[in-house]
Amino acid sequence: xxxDTALDGIHFMLPTPFTADGExxxxxxxxxxxxAVSSGCTGVVTLGVMGESHRLSDAExxxxxxxxxxxxxxxLKVVVGISSQSGRDVAERAREASAAGASAVMASPPRMAxxxxxxxxxxxxxxxxxxxxPIVVQDLPEQTGVHMSPEFIANLNxxxxxxxxxxxEDPPTPQKVTRVVAATGGNMSVFGGLGGAFLFEExxxxxxxxxxxxxxxxxxxxxxxxxxxxxxxxxxxxxxxxIPLIRYENSAGIGLSIRKHLMTKRGLLDEPHVxxxxxxxxxxxxxxxxxxxxxxxxxxxxx
Numbered sequence: 101x102x103x104d105t106a107l108d109g110i111h112f113m114l115p116t117p118f119t120a121d122g123e124x125x126x127x128x129x130x131x132x133x134x135x136a137v138s139s140g141c142t143g144v145v146t147l148g149v150m151g152e153s154h155r156l157s158d159a160e161x162x163x164x165x166x167x168x169x170x171x172x173x174x175x176l177k178v179v180v181g182i183s184s185q186s187g188r189d190v191a192e193r194a195r196e197a198s199a200a201g202a203s204a205v206m207a208s209p210p211r212m213a214x215x216x217x218x219x220x221x222x223x224x225x226x227x228x229x230x231x232x233x234p235i236v237v238q239d240l241p242e243q244t245g246v247h248m249s250p251e252f253i254a255n256l257n258x259x260x261x262x263x264x265x266x267x268x269e270d271p272p273t274p275q276k277v278t279r280v281v282a283a284t285g286g287n288m289s290v291f292g293g294l295g296g297a298f299l300f301e302e303x304x305x306x307x308x309x310x311x312x313x314x315x316x317x318x319x320x321x322x323x324x325x326x327x328x329x330x331x332x333x334x335x336x337x338x339x340x341x342x343i344p345l346i347r348y349e350n351s352a353g354i355g356l357s358i359r360k361h362l363m364t365k366r367g368l369l370d371e372p373h374v375x376x377x378x379x380x381x382x383x384x385x386x387x388x389x390x391x392x393x394x395x396x397x398x399x400x401x402x403x
Contacts, residue, residue: 152374185211303323
């Protein structure tokens with residue numbers, strides 16, 4: 101089966117906005133989606149790890165999903181995270197997302213005491229049995245404890261027609277991109293993540309784009325477009341120029357809080373609140389971030 105390129109490109113991973121008292125604030129979703137549209141993104145992703153989906157109730161998940169799909173209004177693709185700890189629940193979430201108008205659903209494997217290929221495959225089979233919506237397989241072993249080999253991923257792609265895409269977050273990602281592309285015969289679109297920290301290298305190795313929440317998606321789109329046009333040197337120049345901010349935003353443990361501070365500075369969020377126990381950054385980190393921003397040319401109009 102030839103590779104499905106419908107999602108190829110940059111997808112802006114959306115945070116979930118919160119008020120100071122911890123309530124979901126759906127108001128900023130229009131600004132976030134508008135930013136993705138004006139940046140030239142292929143789509144947005146909601147209810148992922150960055151969206152703190154594991155901190156949301158079922159009612160809040162529905163609120164967020166519907167708000168994002170409404171804000172998108174058909175202008176770009178909407179991938180909805182449906183990860184769960186059971187095949188039954190993930191299938192129900194898939195049905196809800198499909199009925200709401202999701203372009204694709206994204207799921208990481210459930211945590212298991214003894215991870216095994218048969219159980220993981222059954223989990224993804226439950227999604228395919230529930231809906232016809234394309235599946236983004238999320239390879240996220242640092243959080244799930246499930247390690248999927250390139251050969252197993254290729255088996256999913258072959259046996260489950262809906263498993264058309266992979267979000268690869270198993271470092272080192274560039275090397276695994278090469279192995280997955282080879283194992284699948286190039287028939288699966290492989291997207292990076294992890295803050296876009298290796299986007300340039302992933303694209304060089306056959307990656308189809310990235311799904312990440314870097315606060316300046318215009319930069320990632322520029323790198324992708326230059327690579328697509330054959331301007332590898334131009335892509336490298338843009339990417340290396342922005343690496344200091346990509347690196348800092350990708351700080352382990354506190355990256356989401358940093359990202360929300362950046363988005364607040366850009367006017368995309370009202371406030372940078374995260375939902376505990378997601379860690380918030382202190383004033384010293386905010387001051388470091390301000391110092392970094394002051395040292396950079398943040399003009400994205402000429403990318």
